[in-house]
Amino acid sequence: MSDIPRDLKYAASHEWSRLEADGTVTVGITDHAQEALGDVVYVELPEVGTNFDAQGEIAVVESVKAASDIYSPVSGKVIAINDVLEDSPETVNQDPYGDGWFFRLQPDDPGDLEALLDAEGYAEVCANDEH
């Protein structure tokens, strides 16, 4: 069973989002997602300063096995990206909720996070994935 921290919000497309104290949102992919992808070998991140709509294609993660699009969980502007992933994409496998984060957004409306799944709702998505 994969790790699903209770303090995060989730999208059914397997991104996690964390509302930071300063009102920004950090985004990465879940433990379930990294496990299904296998060894991550490349992450294409958005450019800082770019605006994205909720559910817009914002990044690409490639494992040895497959390429997957990453969608923006809320609409907003990219204010930081995780440069570590450029040289060490395996960080996504090793620490998906920590050092393996992808990017940080300044959301248009932090309230938009309410529309995302909680840990319980996401656990159901994962359970259905297994079948």
Place this chain on the structure above:
Amino acid sequence: MTLRTPLHDAHVAAGARMVPFGGWDMPLHYGSQIVEHQAVRSSAGVFDVSHMTIIDIDGRQARAFLETLVANDVGKLEAPGQALYGALLNAEGGILDDLTVYRTEQGYRAIVNASTRDKVLAWFATNRRSGADWRERKDLANLAVQGPEAVARVTELCNLPALAQLPAFNALAHGEWMIGRTGYTGEDGVEIMLPAAESVSLFGRLLAAGVQAAGLAARDTLRLEAGLNLYGQDMTEANHPYESRIGWTVALEPANRNFIGRTSLESLRKHYTRKLTGMIFTGKGVVRHDFKVRTQVGEGVVTSGVFSPTLECSIALVRVPREAKGDCEVEIRGKWLPARLVQPPFVKKGLVVTR
């Protein structure tokens, strides 16, 4: 109903992620396919290849039967233990499957793919010959132990000193076991066919001796680095051996051996227009099956593409115009990016042989 090999529970116990493959439930990886890949390149790994089909062929017409079906010449196998790689062709020269044929004391043993089992057995039946009998050996498991330390580990564990002297592409019989110095990784190693009941214990002893359990995902990156084709992907019935980099397995001599596909191949070998070759992409991203390729002399397609753990970039097998070479372009998510055609293999015995 998904088929299970005798090692299914052992895989699960070893932490495998199991996936459906050719009708079988098989280990994809045991945590990290890159770690498994590197273990095979640097020390030793063990793959369960029991899903592959083992067919024993005997009878006084066994040789004539195989001489008709296999494009390579089984007549070259003079003594028990010798083996060759070849293809089964249809009359048009299209590849029905690739296989390894061993000469045995009783006749021959053919190892064909799991995904082509039904087709091959039907082809045997269509082309049956009185005096040649075959039976599928579902009672056997098959473990591939591969890597520079593989032979030493198996020699010690199984107390088989003769193994160290066994030449490549030869096999030795040991009771109910048959051990071939063969593989699909570009490394030294063996493939051990043994009674299913004994396979769990051997697998456990190999793991205890430090041999890394390796899954289908590592098998795919290893074979592609080694420039070895995967049937159904790099070659199908729509391809003939000359455009699939296995023209060397077609034995047109002796001229009087009338194997199926021969007539077609005799003309194809003079006129074929495409080839299978290698491609390296050093940019960001991974090239995958069916991606489009543009060369200086026309278009082509990626037949297999992976991230190569040894080269640390994407490598591929591509089918392109026969004259194509050097710089090319590959389409990745709508963008045409520069790549380069190279002669496979990419890696041989742990070393990068192409850049």
